[in-house]
Amino acid sequence: MGDREGLRQRKSNGHSDVISISDEGKKLDQKLDQHASYEFGGPWGVFAIMTGFPILMYYLWICLWFYDGQLVYPTSLDDVQPFFWRMWAHIREDASPNMYAWKVYSGNIFFQLFLAWVMPGYMQEGLPVPSLGYKTLMYNCNALTSLYATMGTAAALHYTGIFRLTEIIDNYGHLMSVAMIWGFGVSFGMYFVAVATGTQMRMSGNFVYDVFMGASLNPRIGPIDLKMWAEVRIPWVIVFFLSVSGACKQYETLGYVTPNMAFMCLATWFYINACAKGEECIPQTWDMYHEKWGFMVIFWNLAGVPFSYVYSVVYMASHDSSKYKFSTPTYIALYTTLCTAYYIWDTAMAQKSHFKMQTQGIYEFRKTFPQLPGNTVKNPTYIQTAHGNRLLTSGWWAWSRKPNYVADWIMSLTWGLVIGTATPIPYFYSVFFITVLVHRCGRDFERCAIKYGKDWERYCEVVPYKFIPYVY
Template sequence: MGDSKSKNASAAKPDVIVISEAGQEVDKRLDQHMSYEFGGPFGVAAIMTGFPLLMYYLWICLWFYDGHLVYPTALDDVQPFLGRMWSHVQEDANPSLYAWKVYGGNMVFQLFLAWVMPGHIQEGLPVPSLGYKKLIYNCNALGCFYATLATAFTLHYTHTFRLTEILDNFGHLMSVGMIVGFATSFGMYFIGVATGNTIRMSGNFIYDVFMGAILNPRLGPIDLKMWAEVRVPWVIVFFLSVSGGCKQYEEYGYVTPNMAFMILATGLYLNACAKGEECIPQTWDMYHEKWGFMVIFWNAAGVPFSYIYSIVYMARQDPSKYRFPTPVYVLMFGTLLTAYFIWDTSMSQKSRFKMQTQGITTFRKSFPQLPWSIIKNPTYIQTAHGFVAANRLLTSGWWAYSRKPNYVADWTMSFLWGAIIGTNSIIPYFYSMFFITVLIHRVGRDFERCAIKYGKDWERYCEVVKWKFIPGVY
């Protein structure tokens, strides 16, 4: 078994032994379909049907009913109620040609930038299904982000495309995003089957569309899975926030602290993803998660059009309805920046640790660089699975206190995105309520996989790092 004593990563040699024979057998097992998740075929079918309907319903409640949850009060009201809901979708959320131009134009522009912009070249972790080959990633999201900012400012300033129009067409854009999510999910499934690049298939059509068929789809130099994770959802989220600020300024002559909070929060999140893009190839999403509906739809529609319900609420309400005393704003901004610091540095610590164990000691410096982002002389538990970055369990920095410190900070930020409008509507809290469910489920999947992969070494790690989320609590 592996040495369960803490070790020093900087003293370890780069991956001399790629993987042990026992480790290779475990990897083969993990790269096979073993059991259904999410309730199996019926569960994923319900998710694929229910989530789009829920998104339409919550948007209608925010856009037309002041954020109140509306419902029929009697059996006789059901049909008229459904008729009103459908009428709202038909009139204000149809996939208009204009929405296709805006949504599609952004996707084409982001693909173009990702293809041509120079970036930081980063190696990924060894991928078992590819014979432990390390894929190469061109990490140019930061340059693309600033190019997008400059382009958007120019278009807005010249009245070629006013940023206020993004929020004005929220429903139409959401429908286009849903169509793109469904079409891409089914399209990637059929491409995977046709090219023979499938992995971990269950044999059930709808379940395999949901979970995905392909692990690392690429278009030329672009890794589509990583591109879609950063360039599509968070760009839309940020510009929806900016659109809300522009609308307030045009209507009232000022931007409320609440809207400024959301612009800052979404801007920090997008910039963090872009500036630390070279860390993403080290994550579970790139290393193990397939590119199916679960990931594709959420990037195309779920994240951008359900995480920022507070923006939609503020766009339809008078600022007096959600105004806070100054001390509350101080607390909100302070908590946001604290949570962001923990999230940013904890993500960096783990990713840089994995890079260190790959022999990478020089890291890209991009704005803003935060203190304690890189742990000097980190300790870890070496597992018997093999001497590669993915097989060493970090026990330093934030990761000495919690197995998922990044999740705690990430969820805190999600809660603040709803809390910024107070208690006027429960709908803006959808993000945090949904997110905690996803995180708990994901932790279960992750820990189960680690228990299979590392065996007694995982048990030893859990003894060293006792708490899953919050030290002393859980």
């Protein structure tokens, strides 16, 4: 594990001194809170992402739904124009933003806002925000009660026949189009609101780039932090209910739910329940602390995640189960891998967040289901930086700088493996996700190197592996 020199340990009584940011650390924070260089290829790069990704989402859905999961393309130069007309015909007819999609998607948006406003929750203090003069914001963490209120409401509507859950997966294309419209609308709307209210920060001066990266850091409606609300309440709720819808459709057509579809229901419930039960950990993350609320985050939460992560569910709901039937040992291996990766991901996230809370003087943590053993490191070791922050080097974080990313990616891979070799499209999630994680790590490590200087070098010596221990 490298040289332990420079590591400091919490006091034996279980409490540590609350961290304070040094004057030099504040200067570095001020530097990091300004636009210094373009990311993602600059204005042209983000323009390509904003236009290309929705097109890719449509293309993969069309291949999955209408072409047996095979990647289709023009077979000759003469076929190019007819090919694009066929693609457009599918979008126009089968992915039009119809009234059903508007009612269901928008209804969920407003219902989740209502629940976020009224449901009881757990008040959590966030990290000091440099752009707010190191003020800490309070977050009402009621995603868990909101989730179960949503599940109860959906079950009641389904069994009374008012709203059948099977209809969700059948209207996938229409819902995806409405989600994209919401994603673009909120992204541009939030940019103009931030500029109009003077709350913009870290701006580049290029319109397209600033819409993509975002203008405001902590937009709120009353007690609701929109960035955290959108990260938890929208994408994973939709992902979960798409899986449930697929299971309901299988049950109605086959009379049973396949182990593969049940796997996706479990996997998506793991994710949404973990995000909800550990919502108080989210204010301690870079997403809340540093990332602005722009197209990159908004579109991804409102449209990208829910309609590009569960291609396996879409395939299973529209194809015969014999195409992806496995042996019993394979199912055991698949479920075991999912549960193991989930355990590491859940406890690694909790260890890091609880450690950050301890540095703020918070030692009593929220108890929600399921509380997994090992979610808090006792007597953690860490590197005290000159900046004032502390870098955890205990628990899962002694083995990798991003153990949560490794486990998260393995879970994403199982979402494709559940289909086997029937179609390559469900593997899009894991391929895209690893690209995002590697890029994000580069951004994060570069920022840490600037922020912590030699202390970061010491940390890298103690925790040398970026992802997989002894590999990379």
